[in-house]
Amino acid sequence: MATKPLAAILPQNKQTQNPAAIEQEKRIEEVLSYPILLSDRVDEAVKEAESFKLECLEVGKKVGNLCQMLRAAVRLSTSTTAGISFYDRPLRRIAAEVSKNLEKSLALLKKCKRRSVLRRVVTIVSAADFRKLFGHLESSVGDMKWVLSIFESGGAGGGIVLTLPPIASNDPIISWVWSFIASLHMGQLQDKMEAANELASLAKDNDRNKKIIVEEGGISPLLKLLKDSSSPDAQIAAAAALYNLANDKERVSLIIDELGVPIIVQVLGDSSMRVQIRVANLVAKMAEHCPRAQEDFARENVIRPLVTLLSFDIFMDDPKIRVGKPNIHSIVQINKEMEKNLSRPGFGSSLSMHYSEGGSKGGNHRKERENEKPEVKHKLKISCAEALWMLARESVPNSRRITETKGLLCLAKLVETEQEELQYICLMTIMEITAAAESNADLRRAAFKTNSPAAKAVVDQLQRVIKESDILRLKISAIRAIGSLSRTFPARETSVIGPLVEQLSHSNQDVAAEAAISLGKFACPDNFLCVEHSKTIIEFKGVPPLMRLLRGNEWAMLHGLILICYLAINAGKSEDLERAGILPAFEGIDRAFIAQHPELKELMPQAVYHLSVFHQTYTHSGLLTQMQF
Structure with a gap:
């Protein structure tokens, strides 16, 4: 045949x-x-x-x-x-x-x-x-x-x-x-949970295992298991496996391509606290490693349930909340702003919707939340705060979305009441939002206007941390955030400059350098009120510690010099500048150091010129010549 x-x-x-x-x-x-x-x-x-x-x-x-x-x-x-x-x-x-x-x-x-x-x-x-x-x-x-x-x-x-x-x-x-993976597809629920735990363990070991799991089609059944609300333990196992896979931009993109973002957002809103902790961690991990994930999560409105979960047990109409001086007017204004923002498309139609625990089935878990252990509630807040931090990082749209909810006020309250990790994460989230506001005038004007109770609460807490905290990473984050908001403060708002000037004398040079950087944003030409702010810095006795900063490490010396130049250009007439001996100090600066930093090559000759105009004690034509590179 x-x-x-x-x-x-x-x-x-x-x-x-x-x-x-x-x-x-x-x-x-x-x-x-x-x-x-x-x-x-x-x-x-x-x-x-x-x-x-x-x-x-x-x-x-x-x-x-x-x-x-x-x-x-x-x-x-x-x-x-x-x-x-x-x-x-x-x-x-x-x-x-x-x-x-x-x-x-x-x-x-x-x-x-x-x-x-x-x-x-x-x-x-x-x-x-x-x-x-x-x-x-x-x-x-x-x-x-x-x-x-x-x-x-x-x-x-x-x-x-x-x-x-x-x-x-x-x-x-x-x-x-x-x-x-075969068990995830074809096994009973208990087998699926066991398989997800095993995949999570393999993925945790090394990147090669992660690559094999993804190439062999492990993402899709894990997402399907995550969506199955019949077993919280199985959902936790699936979320853990996906979390261990999501440490790479390419793998995060594959999770997104499998339509994982809508599933994750739905589970975040509709699940028990134990599941929400893992899912919020997954959101943070994906947003950390992939800008596309930041955009897709925002498009699915993940920020609203995150803020709602973060504010659980924090009642925004509590008159004890610190927003400057507590008064009835400020509380009414907070509620009006929240109602206005939440009535926009994507934020719910009323305040009651905002408190619905972030999802259609959220009310089913409310009693469970109220009876949950305090440590579980605390872990959930940490997870949600970290997710907001990663979503806001270098993202103006997401920072705007957070400010359009009660996010800023909630973060300020947690900075006030919490300690250690949660306080730090909330501060870092605020720092990212303020950095976004620094780069975007519309966000700056909308979220940090002077009569905004939420903005006032944030600034109050940043000032408190700068003055009172002994934890360097908290202090540095708060200093950076205040510096990012420098263009939002009017000339009469001198209370924010005083604490920064005090930090110029801090024993830790990193803190002192960060204070100089933030003050530099007040005094730089980009700030419309740079002259007024420069005079305020001098009035608060900021020049002597700045001169000491010139004897510090290279980082502190650079930013100390930049700030001194701004002060000389904006307020060269000040006697404090002459008494500090700035011009002789300039003569002692190594020319090689100046050559390494283009900003100094431009600023120092200007500073010398302004000082020479007002102070004739010395002739500094030689110094001016020296500064011409």
Whole structure:
């Protein structure tokens, strides 16, 4: 009987396409049809063999066994229970290996057919060839037994299969990943939870494991498990696995491509606190590593439930909240602003909606939240605050969204009442929002106008931290935030400058340098009130500690010099500047140091000129010449 060439079975454009891509495009039944057809060809070749008949019969038995398992795999793939997806990636890989070994079998058996004497002399077949082929076929049988076992155990709820198939003998991780993902697709809920925990553990170990999990299709079933609200423990396991995968921009993008963002936002709003903690951590991790995630989460309005969860147990109409001097007018104004912002599209239609715990099913968990342990509530606040921090980082749109909720007021209250990690994260979030406001005039005017209670609360807490905190990272964050808001303060608002001037004398030079940087933003030409602010800095006795800063490390010296130059340019007439001996100090600055910093090359000659105009005690034409590079 004439047989159809094997090449005709394959797609005609196979030579011009990526073979792996072609296999993924084909349905699994089509993938399996090729090795099944090869098995039939091998059976025919066994019957036609004239030499090594016993060996050929043994090949026929092994190939027949393989053919039965291949047909069983086809039946499994077409009879999957409704609602359960069939995970075919290991079967595709194993089917490709089986096909190679069947091709080898067919080629060897054809050499055993009756041929002319010359062909028999030229073509030599040995028993060693058959022994080698038997090894290949036994490996294929072992692979097929293994892949059928993971499908059968998954569908029957038999648990995860951790035996090692021959195809993975050199890399057991791939077989474990296959087994875990198959359980996610086809196992019972308990098996799915166990598989997600195992994947989380593997992903935590190294980036290679993460890559394998993603390449073998682990993201989609993890998201599906995360969405399943019937088991909080399973959701936590799925969130942990996704969290461990999401430490890379490319993998975060793959989670987004699998429509993960809407699922994550929905779960954040509709779940118990334990689940929300893990999901908020996932939001923070994704936003940290991928700007696209920042945008997509904002588009799905994740900020509203995060702020709502962060403000749990904080009642914004509490008259005890510190917003400058508490009064009825300020509280009414807060509520009016919140109602106005929340009535915008994407923020709910009323204040009551905003307190609905961030989702349609949130009310179902309210009683559970109220009875939850304090440490769990605290962890949730930390997770939500960190998510807001990562979402706001270098993002003007997200910072604006936070200010349009009660986010600023909530962050200020937590900075006031909390300590350690939560206080620090809230300060860092405020710092990111103020940095965004510094770069965007519209946000600055909208969120930090002088009559805004939320802005007043933030500034009050930043000043308090600067004055009272002994924790350097808190103090530095607050100093930076105040500096970013420098253009929002009127000339009469001198109370924000005093604490910064005090920090110029701080024993830690990093703190002193940060204070100089922030004060420099008050005194720089970009600030419309730079002259008034410069005079205020001098009035608060800021010049002497600045002069001491010039004897510090290079970082402190640079920013101390910049601020002194601004003061000289804006208020060169001041006697304090002359008494401080700024010009002699300038003469002692190493020219190489000035050459390394272009801003100094421009500022120092201007400062020398302004000082020379008002103070004639010394002639500084030589210094001016020295400054010309």
